[in-house]
Amino acid sequence: xxxxxxxxxxxxxxxxxxxxxxxxxxxxxxxxxxxxxxxxxxxxxxxxxxxxxxxxxxxxxxxxxxxxxxxxxxxxxxxxxxxxxxxxxxxxxxxxxxxxxxxxxxxxxxxxxxxxxxxxxxxxxxxxxxxxxxxxxxxxxxxxxxxxxxxxxxxxxxxxxxxxxxxxxxxxxxxxxxxxxxxxxxxxxxxxxxxxxxxxxxxxxxxxxxxxxxxxxxxxxxxxxxxxxxxxxxxxxxxxxxxxxxxxxxxxxxxxxxxxxxxxxxxxxxxxxxxxxxxxxxxxxxxxxxxxxxxxxxxxxxxxxxxxxxxxxxxxxxxxxxxxxxxxxxxxxxxxxxxxxxxxxxxxxxxxxxxxxxxxxxxxxxxxxxxxxxxxxxxxxxxxxxxxxxxxxxxxxxxxxxxxxxxxxxxxxxxxxxxxxxxxxxxxxxxxxxxxxxxxxxxxxxxxxxxxxxxxxxxxxxxxxxxxxxxxxxxxxxxxxxxxxxxxxxxxxxxxxxxxxxxxxxxxxxxxxxxxxxxxxxxxxxxxxxxxxxxxxxxxxxxxxxxxxxxxxxxxxxxxxxxxxxxxxxxxxxxxxxxxxxxxxxxxxxxxx
Numbered sequence: 001x002x003x004x005x006x007x008x009x010x011x012x013x014x015x016x017x018x019x020x021x022x023x024x025x026x027x028x029x030x031x032x033x034x035x036x037x038x039x040x041x042x043x044x045x046x047x048x049x050x051x052x053x054x055x056x057x058x059x060x061x062x063x064x065x066x067x068x069x070x071x072x073x074x075x076x077x078x079x080x081x082x083x084x085x086x087x088x089x090x091x092x093x094x095x096x097x098x099x100x101x102x103x104x105x106x107x108x109x110x111x112x113x114x115x116x117x118x119x120x121x122x123x124x125x126x127x128x129x130x131x132x133x134x135x136x137x138x139x140x141x142x143x144x145x146x147x148x149x150x151x152x153x154x155x156x157x158x159x160x161x162x163x164x165x166x167x168x169x170x171x172x173x174x175x176x177x178x179x180x181x182x183x184x185x186x187x188x189x190x191x192x193x194x195x196x197x198x199x200x201x202x203x204x205x206x207x208x209x210x211x212x213x214x215x216x217x218x219x220x221x222x223x224x225x226x227x228x229x230x231x232x233x234x235x236x237x238x239x240x241x242x243x244x245x246x247x248x249x250x251x252x253x254x255x256x257x258x259x260x261x262x263x264x265x266x267x268x269x270x271x272x273x274x275x276x277x278x279x280x281x282x283x284x285x286x287x288x289x290x291x292x293x294x295x296x297x298x299x300x301x302x303x304x305x306x307x308x309x310x311x312x313x314x315x316x317x318x319x320x321x322x323x324x325x326x327x328x329x330x331x332x333x334x335x336x337x338x339x340x341x342x343x344x345x346x347x348x349x350x351x352x353x354x355x356x357x358x359x360x361x362x363x364x365x366x367x368x369x370x371x372x373x374x375x376x377x378x379x380x381x382x383x384x385x386x387x388x389x390x391x392x393x394x395x396x397x398x399x400x401x402x403x404x405x406x407x408x409x410x411x412x413x414x415x416x417x418x419x420x421x422x423x424x425x426x427x428x429x430x431x432x433x434x435x436x437x438x439x440x441x442x443x444x445x446x447x448x449x450x451x452x453x454x455x456x457x458x459x460x461x462x463x464x465x466x467x468x469x470x471x472x473x474x475x476x477x478x479x480x481x482x483x484x485x486x487x488x489x490x491x492x493x494x495x496x497x498x499x500x501x502x503x504x505x506x507x508x509x510x511x512x513x514x515x516x517x518x519x520x521x522x523x524x525x526x527x528x529x530x531x532x533x534x535x536x537x538x539x540x541x542x543x544x545x546x547x548x549x550x551x552x553x554x555x556x557x558x559x560x561x562x563x564x565x566x567x568x569x570x571x572x573x574x575x576x577x578x579x580x581x582x583x584x585x586x587x588x589x590x591x592x593x
Contacts, residue, residue, distance in 0.1 A: 022091040022320040023057040024082055028065040028101050032254040043097060050095065050126060060091045083112065086121045098127040099144040100151065110142060178245060179226035180284050186384065188245075188281040197223040201240055202285050205293045208337075211237045241297055247290040248283030249276045311368065322512050323387055327522050331377040340383060343576060346351045350384040366584060380527050389561065389569045390589055391510045395518075397557060398591075399505050431477045438466050438473070508572040529588040531555075536593065557591040 027043045027128055044062075063082040085091065094104045094116065102125065113123050113132045123132045130140050179200040181188035200223060204214045210236040218232045240246070250359060263524055327335040333356035340351040357377040366376045442463055449459040522533040563584045570579055 021057050021093045024060055024091040024095055025062045026082060026096045026102065071507065086116055086119050092121055094121060094123045096125060099125050099141065113141060190282055190284060198240060198284050201237060202289050202293055205296065206289060240291055244276055247287045248279050250279045273533050282383065289324045299574055322516060323384065326519055327352055329356065329377060329379050330523060330525050331356050331379065333377060351381045352384065353381045354379045373588055379524055382524060385575065385585065388509055389566060390530060390587065391515055392569065393561060394591055395505045395510050408507060428477065431473050435470055435473050436590045438470050440578050442466050523562060528585045531590045531592065533592045555590040556593050559589055561587040563591065
């Protein structure tokens with residue numbers, strides 16, 4: 001405590017209230033709205049009037065905080081600068097209008113005024129007529145500060161209630177600073193140029209482009225961001241892809257305030273806790289496209305838990321295209337997409353090629369150079385439109401007039417499987433009994449050897465023979481079809497339920513979401529011959545897909561696609577007319593369940 005403070009506190013009569021005072025004036029408004037700024041002007045005029053009443057006050061500085069909360073002192077830069085100046089002894093009196101202008105946090109108010117008193121600085125709350133160095137100053141200040149804090153709590157509750165009403169009325173928050181829309185009054189209006197950029201981002205992402213590749217593509221196309229500049233980043237693209245506003249939704253609770261005292265804004269990292277309601281403005285993209293992109297985005301993220309219990313997320317590699325996830329070559333390799341050709345109008349035609357073939361020598365080269373240990377594949381490329389054609393014809397048959405025939409075939413196969421299951425169980429039981437029998441013999445031979453009834457050589461020879469028999473039986477147990485490995489039984493109930501679902505097959509092209517749901521794997525087991533496996537139960541992962549090259553069951557459906565059928569499909573989908581019969585080979589299709 002400095003000498004001035006000591007003198008004041010011990011009541012030195014030399015300190016006349018009318019003595020010369022070095023004064024700091026503090027004013028604050030909580031928002032930057034025009035009405036509040038006007039209120040600040042009125043405050044400052046009020047302070048000027050007070051100076052006229054106190055000719056002994058010499059103003060050293062004025063400290064003004066505009067548009068800042070009074071709940072926490074540390075959030076007000078002018079206030080904090082004033083405290084630092086007080087430490088340096090630049091003034092001995094702070095004049096402020098009322099306690100709520102100074103602080104709305106009781107703890108802050110008392111701690112700061114105590115610190116200021118130690119620096120020899122008095123605070124005078126004019127309207128409340130409180131001087132912090134008076135005998136009852138702190139008591140009265142505590143009461144007024146508590147009342148100011150309670151008022152802050154009530155304001156917080158009123159704000160929350162107002163926000164709830166706004167959400168119920170689907171009111172838009174903010175000033176509409178979102179690329180793709182212009183804020184007009186209380187709603188959004190599509191900005192055509194920016195909206196086209198948004199559609200480009202979603203369309204590219206739905207086709208398998210990653211965020212970095214989208215950024216590069218936007219730069220090539222000269223697409224402008226919300227500031228009118230060709231300046232894109234993965235963070236910008238990511239925010240756009242996560243924003244449901246583009247499908248016509250309004251999002252609430254994207255961030256929250258922890259409490260009315262600290263008023264610390266926290267972003268809501270859990271997207272499931274954000275509240276969405278349908279807006280009254282036109283969406284830029286369809287809900288189907290947004291949902292597809294969201295599924296792709298979440299499919300690239302996996303969650304894991306740290307030893308301390310903390311949950312974290314990390315990115316995962318995922319196939320970027322639908323057919324890449326479905327095709328498996330007869331050699332066991334995966335497929336990748338490539339540009340087959342570019343048409344005169346700039347449209348690209350895509351195809352799929354086995355990765356093993358592209359990364360290894362050809363079959364002819366391997367044979368000619370006697371490279372027996374070298375891996376190779378001779379599978380031909382598959383045009384994307386042929387895969388879509390086969391999918392269309394398969395779905396037409398399964399959900400069309402052949403549905404009953406498919407179900408009958410399923411019942412026949414299910415009955416055959418049940419018969420095989422019964423025979424296999426009986427065989428398993430017999431093999432296990434024989435194995436146990438030989439193991440008991442080994443145990444008996446051990447006892448005989450221990451009792452001296454068998455010599456060491458006799459014992460070793462007999463045990464070796466038994467081990468050989470046991471190994472043979474176990475090999476037969478594990479290697480027999482349907483034994484030793486888990487095998488999914490055909491469930492006709494699930495198949496019938498799936499076939500009775502409302503599936504739209506009237507479109508010229510089957511939707512990707514239907515292919516993703518029902519097609520498990522496609523294998524070109526020969527050139528122009530394809531095996532499709534459909535799955536009407538639980539979706540399997542890529543590693544769980546069946547090997548359709550060595551499949552043992554019978555197909556549910558087989559058919560051939562002719563040139564005329566292919567031509568009709570191309571016409572229905574408005575594909576180029578350059579399509580020659582001489583270059584066509586009929587496609588053979590086998591379908592399994």
